[in-house]
Amino acid sequence: MTGSGDTDATVALTDRGFAYGDGLFETVLVRDGVPLLWDEHCARLAQGAHRLGFEPPAKGWLDALPAKAPRGKCVLKIVLTRGSGGRGYRPPLPAEPRCYWQFTSFTPMPERWERGVSVRLCQLRLARQPALAGLKHLNRLENVLARQEWQDDAIAEGLLLNDRDQLVEATAMNLAWFDQGQWWTPELIECGVEGTLRRALIDQGHLSIARASDAPLSRFLNAPSTCLFNSVQGLWPIVRCLDAQHQHVHGQWPIDDSVRRLQGDAHALLGYPSNFPIF
């Protein structure tokens, strides 16, 4: 495994990660050198590499990275590419993957944990591509275009539907709704990124997977409570959903016991507080 992690680290122009987005990434919350949901991040990276057809770095090699972090809270970004070589799109066999990493200091947003967030519906529809669904790969133009749809900082996130108007995720977070006594999140077998916090909440029995056909927008909008979450930001209750023009309110939700309970489960995994109000 070739690695590079200086602050002014650079990538070869020939790296297939740059040429084609032929690679994967992880963004890991690290607190005082201790990574959160580390096993989930390493497992997703390894599964992604296998699905793309190259070898992931050894777990032991990855395990040495978080200790290089500065004190306090930061985000460790790991980028794993297929390396250079091959002829055009044709990958080299065997590939010589490369791993890049970078630490960025990070401050979470407690007011979003406590008071929840407003979101909007994105106009962009996610394309359905089962060969890439679930992976945190480097082909993220859909997310970029969706995030580019709004500039209003009062809107924390944008919800993404697929081309069948089924709800999938937000631009950088997974989502869930409460219904019939449980929390549901859409399956991600046709599009979307399988977040590590989502994985951990499912594995612990706090979150159930809804089939895509059971995730029309209307079900979400009519649910008694809803939220967004990822492994870096923690869990944000959603209090309001606007349309793409920010003129109509499609849904409004209270911050009730059910969302505080899921938030507590999520924050226990990340070392974030779960007693509110904190202000």
Next chain:
Amino acid sequence: MTGSGDTDATVALTDRGFAYGDGLFETVLVRDGVPLLWDEHCARLAQGAHRLGFEPPAKGWLDALPAKAPRGKCVLKIVLTRGSGGRGYRPPLPAEPRCYWQFTSFTPMPERWERGVSVRLCQLRLARQPALAGLKHLNRLENVLARQEWQDDAIAEGLLLNDRDQLVEATAMNLAWFDQGQWWTPELIECGVEGTLRRALIDQGHLSIARASDAPLSRFLNAPSTCLFNSVQGLWPIVRCLDAQHQHVHGQWPIDDSVRRLQGDAHALLGYPSNFPIF
């Protein structure tokens, strides 16, 4: 416009082209410093940048690149990214795009011009994403996965269908079939890359656009002749199409006058020969 084109040129780890595939590229045939289909390449790059929401380099700036080429035939690869900055997927406003370039010596394959090629059907289906269709953007994992499906060098290319079983393109070339006295190529409003040679052949009236719904695989397989082309390789007649397992022949075609005529039109645009046999 920031530019970089040394042979050992590198990309910042923070460049959004590397992080998200947030950019575009062109591969231009250059002969003794003279670029072929240059206006088409520059136009596609500019249109792509506008669709992604950032400024392309000035035409005059691009015009200075091909003259830096070594003597003989080479390929000029130009990569245009949104540059660094922004917060996660959110692009910086305004962006500070970066342009990278690289020359690679190139030798075409006259035996493929003359004798045609065998192709196969890829198993991967292209996802339909109108927001990105036609662009030569840096999110090319579908092409990589499709090209990874076979290793047999006797198979020159792989044909790609979308998830509705409509024919779109090959992994790195556009395609056409002859029918009712004309050459047809699929519209690319839901997926696929709009090649510059395809654009020039359409503009000159040598090639017509078929609606996606008029491009089922069967129409292609039953056509009297078929071909592949791009602005670097020229035009290859297709003589045989195999299934994904390379066990069954789905289609066979002669190299007839109609394909030689389109090849002549294409090669006139690229300075390639059009009188065969040349061996």
